Amino acid sequence: xxxxxxxxxxxxxxxxxxxxxxxxxxxxxxxxxxxxxxxxxxxxxxxxxxxxxxxxxxxxxxxxxxxxxxxxxxxxxxxxxxxxxxxxxxxxxxxxxxxxxxxxxxxxxxxxxxxxxxxxxxxxxxxxxxxxxxxxxxxxxxxxxxxxxxxxxxxxxxxxxxxxxxxxxxxxxxxxxxxxxxxxxxxxxxxxxxxxxxxxxxxxxxxxxxxxxxxxxxxxxxxxxxxxxxxxxxxxxxx
Numbered sequence: 053x054x055x056x057x058x059x060x061x062x063x064x065x066x067x068x069x070x071x072x073x074x075x076x077x078x079x080x081x082x083x084x085x086x087x088x089x090x091x092x093x094x095x096x097x098x099x100x101x102x103x104x105x106x107x108x109x110x111x112x113x114x115x116x117x118x119x120x121x122x123x124x125x126x127x128x129x130x131x132x133x134x135x136x137x138x139x140x141x142x143x144x145x146x147x148x149x150x151x152x153x154x155x156x157x158x159x160x161x162x163x164x165x166x167x168x169x170x171x172x173x174x175x176x177x178x179x180x181x182x183x184x185x186x187x188x189x190x191x192x193x194x195x196x197x198x199x200x201x202x203x204x205x206x207x208x209x210x211x212x213x214x215x216x217x218x219x220x221x222x223x224x225x226x227x228x229x230x231x232x233x234x235x236x237x238x239x240x241x242x243x244x245x246x247x248x249x250x251x252x253x254x255x256x257x258x259x260x261x262x263x264x265x266x267x268x269x270x271x272x273x274x275x276x277x278x279x280x281x282x283x284x285x286x287x288x289x290x291x
Contacts, residue, residue: 053261054268055290056100056131056247057091057275057282059084059122063105064114068273072182072193072221074104080276084118088125091275094283097290099130100217100249100270106135107156108192123149133180133217142169146176154217156180157190160197160204167211178215178247179208183234184222193221202234206241215245215267223251225273230257232264239265253279258289 059066062077066084070076081087088099101122103115123130123145132145133154142153152175159166159179169177182189183201190197205216218238220231230251238246245267252258253274261269269289274280 053258053266053289053291054098054247055096055258055282055285056098056268056270057096058100058102058249058270058272059087060102060104060272061115061118061134063112064118067104068225068276069104070225072184072189072224074108074192076225078276085121085125088122088128091282092125092127095286095290096282097127097129098268099125099128101130101132101134102154103132103134104192107133108194109135111135119145119150120148131178133178138165139169142173142177146173152176152178152215154178154180156182159208160188160190160199163207163211166208166213170211170213175214177213178217179213180217180219181205181208182219182221184220189221202237205238205244209241209244213244215247217247217249217270219250221250224249226251227253227273227277227279229253230261232257232260235261235266236264255280255285255288258285262289 065079066081066087067079105112129151131152132150137158188197188199235248247268248266249270
């Protein structure tokens, strides 16, 4: 299982939100690159980066500069999400060195676009599926759609999307444990690589996710708060 430590960007700083609430934000490192280097020193080979400002339709030069610097780091496969709503933006991130781009709101509101990007770019595109109460949430988690997240993931797989990053927003940043039942259900979808995100708080959850066949797991608040030691997790679960 691949382990992706997470850096969420707001105003050029590495932050974490509580349950996706921008009003409940903690700054963990004003220097995202320094934070990424700490992850590298612990043995990380993958990095999950989200531009929280762009996800709300408010992109900043500071975040774009941080993403460019993170994508330029040697030894890290960097996936980038947040506010990627057209092919030009996707191409720009790939040109900077990102290994994969994550489509979120754009995939939900313009499914044909997501289907076309998946066809053109293959494994360099994933779809981020954020869920609240089981339903898909978009626009920086401010807007709830009527479509169940699992049904949307099935639609993605049928359209040729290879990978989804599934987040239960109610668990995100809470350290209360991830939604294991959700991932068990998603892993019944044939041909879909599932990345678990949101609320992972203990090594036992990583063990459960690995055993059920999750492709990857994203670690955020658990690393910053110290409930999971990244180096130990990598030694035990990284593939």
